Amino acid sequence: QVQVVESGGGVVQPGRSLRLSCAASGFTFSSSGIHWVRQAPDKGLEWVAVISHDGNSKYYADSVKGRFTISRDNSRNTLYLQMNTLRAEDTAVYYCAHPSPDDDYARGGLDVWGPGTKVTVSS
């Protein structure tokens, strides 16, 4: 059973850093791209970033480019999101999401989502 579980959320002051993790199981992690998506309180979904199976291709939303870094450790079946220079507007639930094997890893449907981890940026 394909599963992803996020961790690492919490309360952090503006300007500080935080690293989120996403533990994957039930599929060949090293063969799959994977995304981060976030949702601010009572707001819609916002895509954050995607990384290819080997980590060689990474794409970011303009809102996080230059501040956030997506990375992966295929030996640990784990995805990361390093978030620097955090702002109040980064407050959200952060989801990692696995692409459907029947679709493009970056451009297609995301068929397995974790429960999310909450990040609050506040002084």
Place this chain on the structure above:
Amino acid sequence: QSVLTQPPSASGTPGQRVTISCSGSSSSIGGNTVIWYQQLPGTAPKLLIYKNNQRPSGVPDRFSGSKSGTSASLAISGLQSEDEADYYCAAWDDSLNGYVFGTGTEVTVL
């Protein structure tokens, strides 16, 4: 910010058909496939439609998707109370070089 526009709300009575639109551009929907997600209150999104009109296994055939030019639609036929949720379209945007979600539509079953 979102570059896919959806109506904020839609509603229908049980058994009715409801349609949700999603308007994009030539760089998003016009050049890429459309995806639809359902998000029940307090839960993570669920994939409903991919590649414009394909349903993952387990998704009822009451849900159908279509695309024409720079717009797409999700139709829910035989509306049921458990369909009350937020629905989001999504697509890759070649100008942004990123994935974009629609503004979201809240569906209410009257």
